[in-house]
Amino acid sequence: MAYRRMRRRVAKNSGARTGQVARGRAPTLADVARLAGVSVATASKALNGRDHVRAETRSRVAEAADQLSFIPNSLARSLLAGRTGTVGLLTSDLDGRFSIPILMGAEDAFGAGRVAVFLCDARGDAIREQHHVQALLNRRVDGLIVVGSRTDPRPSLGRKLPVPVVYTYAPSEDPADLSIVCDNVAAGRLAIEHLIACGRTRIAHITGDPDYGAARDRARGAHAALKDAGLSLVGEVRYGAWSEGWGRAATSMLLSQEPDVDAIFCGSDQVARGVLDAVRERGRDVPGDVAVMGFDNWEVLAAGARPSLTSVDMNLEEIGRAAARALFAALDGSPRSGLEALPCRLVIRGSTAALG
Amino acid sequence: MAYRRMRRRVAKNSGARTGQVARGRAPTLADVARLAGVSVATASKALNGRDHVRAETRSRVAEAADQLSFIPNSLARSLLAGRTGTVGLLTSDLDGRFSIPILMGAEDAFGAGRVAVFLCDARGDAIREQHHVQALLNRRVDGLIVVGSRTDPRPSLGRKLPVPVVYTYAPSEDPADLSIVCDNVAAGRLAIEHLIACGRTRIAHITGDPDYGAARDRARGAHAALKDAGLSLVGEVRYGAWSEGWGRAATSMLLSQEPDVDAIFCGSDQVARGVLDAVRERGRDVPGDVAVMGFDNWEVLAAGARPSLTSVDMNLEEIGRAAARALFAALDGSPRSGLEALPCRLVIRGSTAALG
DNA sequence: AAAAACTCCGAAAAGCTTTTCGGCAAATCT
DNA sequence: AGATTTGCCGAAAAGCTTTTCGGAGTTTTT
Numbered sequence: 001m002a003y004r005r006m007r008r009r010v011a012k013n014s015g016a017r018t019g020q021v022a023r024g025r026a027p028t029l030a031d032v033a034r035l036a037g038v039s040v041a042t043a044s045k046a047l048n049g050r051d052h053v054r055a056e057t058r059s060r061v062a063e064a065a066d067q068l069s070f071i072p073n074s075l076a077r078s079l080l081a082g083r084t085g086t087v088g089l090l091t092s093d094l095d096g097r098f099s100i101p102i103l104m105g106a107e108d109a110f111g112a113g114r115v116a117v118f119l120c121d122a123r124g125d126a127i128r129e130q131h132h133v134q135a136l137l138n139r140r141v142d143g144l145i146v147v148g149s150r151t152d153p154r155p156s157l158g159r160k161l162p163v164p165v166v167y168t169y170a171p172s173e174d175p176a177d178l179s180i181v182c183d184n185v186a187a188g189r190l191a192i193e194h195l196i197a198c199g200r201t202r203i204a205h206i207t208g209d210p211d212y213g214a215a216r217d218r219a220r221g222a223h224a225a226l227k228d229a230g231l232s233l234v235g236e237v238r239y240g241a242w243s244e245g246w247g248r249a250a251t252s253m254l255l256s257q258e259p260d261v262d263a264i265f266c267g268s269d270q271v272a273r274g275v276l277d278a279v280r281e282r283g284r285d286v287p288g289d290v291a292v293m294g295f296d297n298w299e300v301l302a303a304g305a306r307p308s309l310t311s312v313d314m315n316l317e318e319i320g321r322a323a324a325r326a327l328f329a330a331l332d333g334s335p336r337s338g339l340e341a342l343p344c345r346l347v348i349r350g351s352t353a354a355l356g
Numbered sequence: 357m358a359y360r361r362m363r364r365r366v367a368k369n370s371g372a373r374t375g376q377v378a379r380g381r382a383p384t385l386a387d388v389a390r391l392a393g394v395s396v397a398t399a400s401k402a403l404n405g406r407d408h409v410r411a412e413t414r415s416r417v418a419e420a421a422d423q424l425s426f427i428p429n430s431l432a433r434s435l436l437a438g439r440t441g442t443v444g445l446l447t448s449d450l451d452g453r454f455s456i457p458i459l460m461g462a463e464d465a466f467g468a469g470r471v472a473v474f475l476c477d478a479r480g481d482a483i484r485e486q487h488h489v490q491a492l493l494n495r496r497v498d499g500l501i502v503v504g505s506r507t508d509p510r511p512s513l514g515r516k517l518p519v520p521v522v523y524t525y526a527p528s529e530d531p532a533d534l535s536i537v538c539d540n541v542a543a544g545r546l547a548i549e550h551l552i553a554c555g556r557t558r559i560a561h562i563t564g565d566p567d568y569g570a571a572r573d574r575a576r577g578a579h580a581a582l583k584d585a586g587l588s589l590v591g592e593v594r595y596g597a598w599s600e601g602w603g604r605a606a607t608s609m610l611l612s613q614e615p616d617v618d619a620i621f622c623g624s625d626q627v628a629r630g631v632l633d634a635v636r637e638r639g640r641d642v643p644g645d646v647a648v649m650g651f652d653n654w655e656v657l658a659a660g661a662r663p664s665l666t667s668v669d670m671n672l673e674e675i676g677r678a679a680a681r682a683l684f685a686a687l688d689g690s691p692r693s694g695l696e697a698l699p700c701r702l703v704i705r706g707s708t709a710a711l712g
Numbered sequence: 713a714a715a716a717a718c719t720c721c722g723a724a725a726a727g728c729t730t731t732t733c734g735g736c737a738a739a740t741c742t
Numbered sequence: 743a744g745a746t747t748t749g750c751c752g753a754a755a756a757g758c759t760t761t762t763c764g765g766a767g768t769t770t771t772t
Binding site: 038039040041042045053054057059076079080081195206 | 749750751753754757758759
Binding site: 073 | 382425427428429430431432434435440442445450451452453455456459460469470472473474475476477485488490491492493494495496516518599600601604626629630633655656657660661662680696
């Protein structure tokens with residue numbers, strides 16, 4: 001069967017019409033109206049629940065639509081309404097680790113099906129990104145959500161775009177744009193406060209690339225929380241890479257230099273996995289001797305660890321929901337701008353526990 | 357600035373027109389034509405490179421379009437053409453681990469921007485899935501790509517859909533549908549042949565849930581390859597769960613029962629991570645004493661492992677490309693059906709090496 | 713110089729839905 | 743009974759682009 005929609009000059013299948021769907025051509029409102037014996041205007045009003053249609057007529061139209069399995073053509077509707085109920089999600093996040101939760105949150109914000117999301121992966125290429133933006137504007141998306149590949153500010157798409165844009169995960173460099181990110185400073189506090197609540201006082205911090213604002217922000221929050229408790233970090237913040245390898249290496253050094261450390265807050269779950277390995281290799285028990293915390297709550301890493309890893313969840317779905325709401329608020333005439341930070345959430349597993 | 361597209365009864369801004377874009381309303385082809393001093397028909401032909409337009413006229417139109425930053429409205433175009441250049445990707449793959457590569461492959465198959473992909477996550481809920489299908493048909497997608505959440509056959513969406521459907525990763529239960537999956541049997545062979553080429557002869561297989569056809573297929577391929585080499589598996593296939601925990605547990609048993617094993621082929625990278633841990637804990641060297649192979653080539657797990665993990669890549673991007681091509685082949689009147697299996701690819705890292 | 717052949721351009725229709733507004737018939741009022 | 747309101751329905755326009763076909767102007771042919 002060919003799905004090609006046959007283009008017909010004139011749809012003159014009125015003669016042999018038997019109530020069946022014309023093969024290869026999707027039924028239109030006109031078909032429904034004809035079958036129900038009313039005008040297209042009436043059929044439209046009947047199906048959309050508008051006034052000025054008798055109940056009997058309404059049900060007759062509904063029945064006709066059902067019989068033809070009529071699917072209204074959103075294209076025509078959007079063309080008229082000027083809104084498509086469509087947003088573009090632009091990402092460079094190659095494995096979708098951050099994009100997918102944000103996308104799911106955005107879908108949620110409207111109830112499944114009311115809004116559809118175009119997902120475009122620019123693969124870190126500015127040219128490709130421009131391409132995608134252009135294609136999305138062609139398709140008349142109502143707005144754009146940009147998901148940064150790293151947490152650092154990224155170049156703005158510009159102020160000239162005809163649709164609102166929300167930057168998530170990574171903020172835009174332009175403060176006139178709206179950016180919704182997670183509150184990394186508060187997250188750092190949250191982690192340290194948990195460790196302190198577990199009775200830990202000799203806390204170290206091993207994290208990733210110092211070029212990432214998120215790494216610095218988390219460290220800042222950690223410092224602040226320690227200070228509030230009258231404590232201070234064991235050694236300096238150990239910046240490195242977002243990898244297991246760095247976690248292992250940094251831990252070896254740490255345990256040699258500071259043997260009495262009793263907790264390690266890590267900048268990511270990957271780092272934490274390396275830390276866990278190295279701590280155990282040194283014969284220390286987790287969480288008996290040393291508590292370990294991760295960051296990201298990346299299920300497959302955190303739950304599979306031994307012991308399972310306490311972590312900080314960035315509430316990406318909530319960020320997605322907030323982004324979608326902000327987009328439509330902008331469409332309704334209430335645009336916002338600036339940086340909005342949403343709180344993170346603690347997920348406690350086996351790698352942290354009360355001391356003693 | 358309000359993005360609301362102002363609805364105007366009549367666009368009578370001809371008087372005070374100054375060449376600027378009307379605020380809040382996207383410029384249309386009519387605007388371009390007016391500015392260039394031609395008819396919309398000519399403007400259309402000029403911009404689309406059709407014949408019967410003088411070069412001078414063409415450039416004048418192009419200039420006008422540029423000046424207004426005209427973006428053609430795909431909705432109107434699609435409405436006319438009956439094709440939208442849009443496909444829906446329906447997944448239940450919560451973390452996007454399989455969907456994203458497939459999506460990227462599909463995007464690739466046409467050059468970025470020519471086709472846009474709606475990504476919908478049904479979250480394993482059949483109702484939500486129906487909802488999404490309906491919404492996608494509303495939006496007149498040209499086709500659907502379904503990404504299964506596990507490799508086992510999944511229920512068909514039915515034969516009554518007005519657009520072609522391709523099932524990927526997991527095949528459809530209905531052989532009348534087209535399914536494109538990776539060749540798990542060949543992948544099992546591939547893995548074992550590599551281990552044999554490394555000089556291993558005492559090979560075990562630890563894998564996941566036996567309810568997964570993929571697990572059984574990979575085991576079948578492994579058996580066949582061993583048999584071809586005049587070898588056989590050390591012990592039985594050890595089925596369990598797709599987790600690190602199972603990898604560790606199974607390895608402990610294995611090393612006790614079969615101390616002279618020199619290679620372990622794992623059904624997933626997660627299992628392999630557990631296996632690596634357990635092997636090292638027993639004091640055996642990888643790959644010196646025991647070679648370990650994973651499956652999935654999940655970068656973050658495979659590359660972060662110690663040593664880094666040799667694995668089998670399912671070529672998901674290639675599957676995505678093939679799916680997109682198949683969709684459009686169906687649209688052009690050449691639908692296919694049945695199960696198509698694509699080859700996998702070996703990714704060699706540090707956990708396997710020649711013996712001795 | 714008149715006829716034919718080209719070259720460009722524009723009017724109009726098609727694609728599908730929604731909304732407005734006018735009209736017709738029935739019901740209500742004087 | 744005649745006038746007025748009420749309730750339903752249909753014609754038509756709007757939203758934007760592409761394609762077809764006819765017409766006007768220009769060049770070439772006889």
